[in-house]
Amino acid sequence: MLRKFNWFFPYAKHVVVSFSSINKPCTRQISLSSFPPNSPYLKSLCYNGHLKEALLEMALQGPEMRFEGYDTLLNECINQRAIREGQRVHTHMIKTCYLPPVYLRTRLIVLYCKCECLGDARQMFDEMPERNVVSWTAMISAYSQRGYASEALNLFGQMLRSGTEPNEFTFATVLTSCIGSNGLKLGRQVHSFIIKTSFESHIYVGSSLLDMYAKAGRIHEAQGVFESLPERDVVSCTAIISGYAQLGHDEEALELFRRLQMEGMSSNYVTYASVLTALSGLSALDHGKQVHNHVLRSELPSYVVLQNSLIDMYSKCGSLNYSRRIFDSMPERTVISWNAMLMGYSKYGMGREVVELFELMREENKVKPDSVTILAVLSGCSHGGMEEKGLEIFFEMGNGKLSVEPVIEHYGCAVDLLGRAGQLEEAFKFIKKMPFEPTAAIWGSLLGACRVHSNIDIGEFVGRQLLEIEPENAGNYEDGKILETLALAFGLINATPKGVPVRVIKNLRICVDCHNFAKFVSKVNGREECLRDKNQFHRIVGGICSCGDYW
């Protein structure tokens, strides 16, 4: 009993750890207890997930705690993502003057990283008296995983300068941070380093490498790395398939998938998600259903990611009912699930469904809307005849009610909403007041509104703005022709529904003609039609389109 009181530390509910104290030179008090540390008991508590009891045991053992006990405890804290309990272990080390070896300090970095306490992880890292390749890699990977690519790369540079040799773990993780405008250049540098250190054919390094090339749009180089791999597994195969799919090479992606399957590759839910991306790009409903059936038969657990891609596939293939059925059946949804469903409704101009679903999302209050959510809702409102509602939601963003910072695309939607509501002057003033430089797309949307509402004054001004912003479009014409072209553009404003052949923006003309033709056909045949263009869907019944002639 005496021993217990000697070494029992009454912890505050919220432990504030003084990180710097862990490195102070300090010797542990010598235990006079004759009891050996009860490590097996602590271990069994941890293995059974009883962290609270294990912490109590730690307190009882006091300074008799050794490496093994700390290791077991930290492992379980990491498994359970138990930050409070992990902090207690950390505090215990400090209070009992235990100087943890590099290994345990690295475990603490991992703990803080997994619990999304990146700052604490970095502090731990900075205060290490010595580091090895594992601790460097753990910290680099912490940044990579949390999306801090430049910090990861910075640290990689520091690591090299410190004279620590990277290993296959380091390369695999640092390559995932070679993204963005400078990514390819850096990735190539890392690649040559990998060749020098003979890690090129390592399966983890190789798949990370090919993924880096694929994300940089260098699919042939990615293919080259893939083919040079001495062995293949699910991840490397999925990486190359998704590389093709993400670059829009949908047929190649599917062809590769078929070939690799015949060669005996195994698939998992990530593979199917990538294949579904390719299929939705091709609007290949039948194949999509086959994948869906296959997934159901193979009894994969219900992975949110896979269900998200099924929602997207069905909506892009025009089967919104299937999308909704999957959406409704999901035990758990992420923001992407909501976004995919909202986007589906939005592209069909189903404004009411968009607003209803968005309201459901806010009621449930489990998942926070993000920038894409609002984009889907606003564009759904403008394509679906819910202008007022859409504007209301846009202005809620400015009020801070939505925890989403408006970006230029949201402003574009607002212009769309105002234009569609016929408030052309308001839209014009709105563009002038925006905190962003208006893009060609924004002027273009106002021009479209001017066309629908036959407003020549604003339309003329907007047309000139467009020619200024997009000189590459106008650059194809000689000076005289630009005035020619402008006239035709304004002619378009008053164009009859049958359409006047105007050559201002090519796809605008094609779109009007095709659209009218489709409407004409639907009226004559009395059939419903579904068209998919670059941005949205048109569902045409009896000569009337779901887009309300506004796109």
Place this chain on the structure above:
DNA sequence: CTAGGGTTAG
């Protein structure tokens, strides 16, 4: 101890 592929939008 540390590592690779994935779903919405653009």
